[in-house]
Amino acid sequence: MSAPMPRALEPIVLPDWLRAALSQPATARVAPSSRQAAALAQILNWGLPTARDEEWRWTNLRPIARLAAAEPQAKAPCSDLSVGIPDALVIRFVGGQLQALPQNLPAGLSLTPLSRAHDIDRAAAFAPSAQSRNDALLALNTACATEGVVLDIAANADIQAPVVLDWQDNNQHGNHSHTRLFIRMGAHSTATVLEATQAPENTPHWRNAVSVIEQGANSQLTHISLGLAGDQRLLTDRSFVQLGRDARYRSINIQLGGQLARREIDVNISESGAHCDLLGLMMPRGKQVMDTHTRITHGAPHTTSNEQYQIIADEAGRGIFKGRILVAEDAQKIEAYQNSRNLLLSNTAEIDTKPELEIYADDVKCSHGATIGRLDDEALYYLQSRGISRTNARKLLITGFAQEIIDALPYPELVAQMSAMMQTHMGDAP
Amino acid sequence: MSLLEIKNLHAKIGEKIILRGINLTVNAGEVHAIMGPNGSGKSTLCQVLGGRDGFEVTEGSVEFDGMNLLEMETEDRANAGLLLGFQHPVEIPGVKNIYLLKESLNAQRKARGLGELDTFAFMKQVRELVKSMQMDDAFLHRGVNAGFSGGEKKRNEILQMLLLQPKLALLDETDSGLDIDALKIVSEGINRLRGTDRGIVLVTHYQRLLSYVEPDFVHILYKGQIIKSGDKSLALQLEAEGYEDILKAAS
Numbered sequence: 001m002s003a004p005m006p007r008a009l010e011p012i013v014l015p016d017w018l019r020a021a022l023s024q025p026a027t028a029r030v031a032p033s034s035r036q037a038a039a040l041a042q043i044l045n046w047g048l049p050t051a052r053d054e055e056w057r058w059t060n061l062r063p064i065a066r067l068a069a070a071e072p073q074a075k076a077p078c079s080d081l082s083v084g085i086p087d088a089l090v091i092r093f094v095g096g097q098l099q100a101l102p103q104n105l106p107a108g109l110s111l112t113p114l115s116r117a118h119d120i121d122r123a124a125a126f127a128p129s130a131q132s133r134n135d136a137l138l139a140l141n142t143a144c145a146t147e148g149v150v151l152d153i154a155a156n157a158d159i160q161a162p163v164v165l166d167w168q169d170n171n172q173h174g175n176h177s178h179t180r181l182f183i184r185m186g187a188h189s190t191a192t193v194l195e196a197t198q199a200p201e202n203t204p205h206w207r208n209a210v211s212v213i214e215q216g217a218n219s220q221l222t223h224i225s226l227g228l229a230g231d232q233r234l235l236t237d238r239s240f241v242q243l244g245r246d247a248r249y250r251s252i253n254i255q256l257g258g259q260l261a262r263r264e265i266d267v268n269i270s271e272s273g274a275h276c277d278l279l280g281l282m283m284p285r286g287k288q289v290m291d292t293h294t295r296i297t298h299g300a301p302h303t304t305s306n307e308q309y310q311i312i313a314d315e316a317g318r319g320i321f322k323g324r325i326l327v328a329e330d331a332q333k334i335e336a337y338q339n340s341r342n343l344l345l346s347n348t349a350e351i352d353t354k355p356e357l358e359i360y361a362d363d364v365k366c367s368h369g370a371t372i373g374r375l376d377d378e379a380l381y382y383l384q385s386r387g388i389s390r391t392n393a394r395k396l397l398i399t400g401f402a403q404e405i406i407d408a409l410p411y412p413e414l415v416a417q418m419s420a421m422m423q424t425h426m427g428d429a430p
Numbered sequence: 431m432s433l434l435e436i437k438n439l440h441a442k443i444g445e446k447i448i449l450r451g452i453n454l455t456v457n458a459g460e461v462h463a464i465m466g467p468n469g470s471g472k473s474t475l476c477q478v479l480g481g482r483d484g485f486e487v488t489e490g491s492v493e494f495d496g497m498n499l500l501e502m503e504t505e506d507r508a509n510a511g512l513l514l515g516f517q518h519p520v521e522i523p524g525v526k527n528i529y530l531l532k533e534s535l536n537a538q539r540k541a542r543g544l545g546e547l548d549t550f551a552f553m554k555q556v557r558e559l560v561k562s563m564q565m566d567d568a569f570l571h572r573g574v575n576a577g578f579s580g581g582e583k584k585r586n587e588i589l590q591m592l593l594l595q596p597k598l599a600l601l602d603e604t605d606s607g608l609d610i611d612a613l614k615i616v617s618e619g620i621n622r623l624r625g626t627d628r629g630i631v632l633v634t635h636y637q638r639l640l641s642y643v644e645p646d647f648v649h650i651l652y653k654g655q656i657i658k659s660g661d662k663s664l665a666l667q668l669e670a671e672g673y674e675d676i677l678k679a680a681s
Contacts, residue, residue, distance in 0.1 A: 386594070
């Protein structure tokens with residue numbers, strides 16, 4: 001058999017519509033001007049990453065370059081996922097543009113459009129800077145972001161109501177958007193942020209998102225990311241999380257829809273006692289590509305992390321998980337666990353999974369495991385021997401596997417909605 | 431009409447011939463025990479009757495409740511009323527026991543033209559069964575057999591039988607690996623299944639189970655054939671004399 005064709009090695013030329021957007025006057029953009037200018041120079045110099053760039057070996061960004069320069073079309077918004085979640089505070093973005101912010105916020109929570117945020121907040125929101133072409137989309141976001149939200153949670157505030165970011169990624173305002181989220185959590189505060197991204201069918205739109213999260217001492221954030229409807233929707237989304245002493249960050253990332261979903265989660269655990277949980281479920285089918293790269297840096301002693309990622313790939317779907325864990329030289333007494341479990345349901349589906357552990361300290365408990373398997377024939381036979389049809393037995397096994405992550409979601413209403421959506425997404429394919 | 435009628439059944443795995451002409455008739459109301467040394471074909475017989483892939487029937491026929499069993503899919507066999515209790519019940523971590531029970535019962539009801547079951551009545555029935563098998567309610571929300579002890583797995587098999595009420599229960603070494611307490615619980619469960627309209631086939635290596643569940647007939651399987659049949663005294667004779675003497679006498 002011949003070697004597989006290398007993917008997208010040639011440089012990807014920036015499409016005309018993106019060049020046009022980059023040459024627009026900078027007035028409407030929200031990044032501090034010096035950052036904007038530097039980022040603009042970077043993206044013009046780099047172009048989009050290709051398979052030559054280590055962090056993009058498996059994911060081809062050509063679909064972005066091929067995106068047509070769509071005429072803006074008015075679209076009805078998709079259904080609101082927050083229905084049934086008590087007291088949800090919904091922030092809606094349509095085609096990357098902010099709609100009205102919710103009123104009557106609980107004490108300790110403030111929401112500000114990035115375009116009207118204080119200079120200090122804008123500087124913090126754009127703090128991460130691109131180092132190489134691997135980070136080209138971060139530079140692009142910094143150069144192009146026109147809006148976003150600052151979520152400021154005061155010290156000691158316990159915000160029970162979830163803040164829902166309802167990303168309606170339709171092409172009402174063009175074929176691409178760049179959004180930026182900044183979450184600052186004061187010491188001992190608690191909050192839940194739920195991002196749901198969706199678009200109508202046949203609506204090509206690429207959203208290139210960045211979120212920057214700063215957690216103060218002993219604060220606790222649950223950050224949920226749900227990729228829902230939209231067969232032609234493209235999402236690239238990178239989160240930078242900085243954890244203070246004893247802070248806890250919990251990410252639940254579930255991707256069902258979209259043509260492309262690429263998520264990057266960078267967690268910097270730089271003070272002792274801090275912990276992060278990264279949970280993920282990706283279910284690519286059809287020609288969907290779903291990719292998550294996580295990078296956890298244990299920069300202080302007595303810090304812990306726990307990672308569980310699951311991919312279920314069907315038809316010609318492609319799923320990618322790369323999990324990097326870096327333990328710095330002086331970071332002793334670290335516990336870091338990573339588990340990547342994957343189900344391959346068809347001969348044309350593909351799953352790539354790669355743990356990457358870099359450990360410089362010597363007193364560390366670190367473990368990782370990665371498995372890619374098919375549905376267990378023994379288990380199928382056992383279920384059939386109880387009268388369950390082969391089709392339903394397959395469904396039970398796949399559902400059971402997916403449910404391990406879905407059940408980790410807060411709010412029973414949300415678990416029920418996501419379970420139903422997962423069932424629909426799985427469809428009746430034999 | 432007999433419930434199960436096996437005639438001259440031959441089967442092989444790959445090129446290895448395992449069953450060499452089995453004849454067995456089970457009528458409603460009867461309990462049969464099939465005993466035999468390791469490698470005699472006991473488990474193969476169970477798997478062929480259960481419809482597992484990988485076995486090839488080369489000769490003979492099996493009629494179950496008037497149907498040609500060998501032409502039926504595994505799930506159709508179960509829904510027609512033939513249930514197989516596994517020697518090694520499979521662990522399925524992601525699927526909760528309660529879902530398995532519900533799906534199986536609904537599949538059976540659907541096959542028999544009945545509507546979906548009433549959740550309240552179902553839960554009540556399941557809880558009673560869980561209690562009768564001396565299991566904890568929490569078990570219902572654990573993965574099927576996931577992390578269960580050997581005894582718990584076998585109790586779970588019997589619990590499923592009691593819920594699904596098969597016409598014929600085929601229990602493959604349900605007694606192996608059980609301590610005496612678990613054996614008693616499992617035996618009581620099997621005895622509750624006994625009835626004039628139901629057949630039970632116990633496939634076992636040991637006589638021990640048969641002290642608790644008294645069979646009407648005992649068959650000795652050896653090298654893929656039933657070489658001797660008798661009443662329960664045959665099992666006792668086997669216990670006293672061992673296989674060798676009986677095999678010698680039979681040959």
